[in-house]
Amino acid sequence: MIRTVLGDIAPDALGVTDSHDHLFFASVKLPGQELDDVPAAEAELRAFAAAGGQALAQWTPMGLNRRAEELPALARAAGVHIIAATGLHQAANYRPEVLPRLLDGLADRFVAELTEGLRLDADPDGEPLPARAGLIKIAGDFHHLDSHAQTVFAAAAAAHHATGATIAVHLEGGTHPLGVLDELHGRHAVPASSIILGHLNRFPDTAPHREAAEAGAWLGFDGPSRGNHATDWRLFDLLTALVAAGHADRVLLGGDTTTAAARGSSGGGPGIPFLLTGIRARVIRELGTEAADAFFLRNPARAFDVDWRG
Incomplete structure (x- = not known):
């Protein structure tokens, strides 16, 4: 089953699924660009639905303004399935006074949010909300895993083994995908089929992409991106190479809207709907409906499908 907020x-x-996006997000690394506008989030989600979107995975983890209390109502209003995340991002995204509290009993926090209900970011030790998380979001660092990442990866792996949940990984600049696989799969025995490697379009090297696909991991491409537009033009080269190599069945696509400026409804865009009106439309034209159905329908249905435990 796929665990949504409803x-x-x-x-x-x-x-039809946006496999990586954000309705709400705030980081100390992006001052003044917080996604914290409920009407704007609803407008984005409704526009996504109007373009044919039926599901969205919000990768915003604990402590970064994920607005868990708003997600069920937004899902109902727009008629879109929302998959919420537990998890923890890089330490640099948090105020220093916040992290120690979140890191205390981290694996248990992940498990509780997956099985009991999400907590408010303002009260992470409070009572669970009715909505539960459907994935674990964690993050690597540029070409390596620092000590914070290693701690979070170990907690995510423990939570996976307790629940079966999919682990979605932010790769900094798209780097270190095989190192991340080695850490989660090799060291912590998480099946590669339960790992999504995000932001691969930001480091457009086809060799590790193919190797990760052959290992059975999910390959996340999250363009268009205002923050990483310099590599967005390589997206279709990478997708074409993977389709040619027989790996269309491992690809996931998302919009990764992380700033107010990236919203189509209230900023400069291109916004969440562009994933369908722009990217999906071009996938159909250039790679065919079979590839589009794999990227947006069949693959997300498999990647987020979990035999839930706990």
Whole structure:
């Protein structure tokens, strides 16, 4: 089953999916660009639905203004399945006084949010909300894993083994995908099929992409991106290479809207709907409907499908 904020659904009910995006997000690294506008989030989600979108995975983890209390109402209002995240980002995204509290009993926090309910970011030790997380979001660092990442990866792996949840990984600048796989799969025995490697378009090297696909991991491409537009033009080269190599069945696509300026409804865009009106439309034209159905329908339904435990 796929765990959404309105309950568990069968994989074939998920539909056309944005596999990596943010309705709400705030980081100390992006001052003044917080995603914290509920009406704007609803407008984005409604526009996404109007473009044919049926599901969205919000990768915003604990402590970064994920607004968990708003997600069920937004899902109902727009008629879009929302998959929420537990997890923890790089230390640099948090105020120093916040991290120690979140790191205390981290694996148990992840498990509780996956099985009992999300907590408010303002009260991480409070009562669970009715909505539960459906994935674990964690992050590597540029070409390596620092001590913070190693701690978080170990907690995420423990939570995976307790629940079965998919682990979605922010790769800094798209780097270190095989090192991340080695840490989660090799060291912590997480199946590669339960790992999503995000931001691969930001480091457009096809060799590790193919190797990760051959290992059975999910390959996340999250363009268009205002923050990383310099590599966005390589997206279709990478997708074409993976399709040619027989790995269309490992690809996930998302918009990764992380700043107010990136919203189409209230900023400069291109906004969440562009993933369908721009990217998906071009996938159909250049790679065909079979590839588009794999990227937006079949693959997300498999990647987020979990035999839930706990």
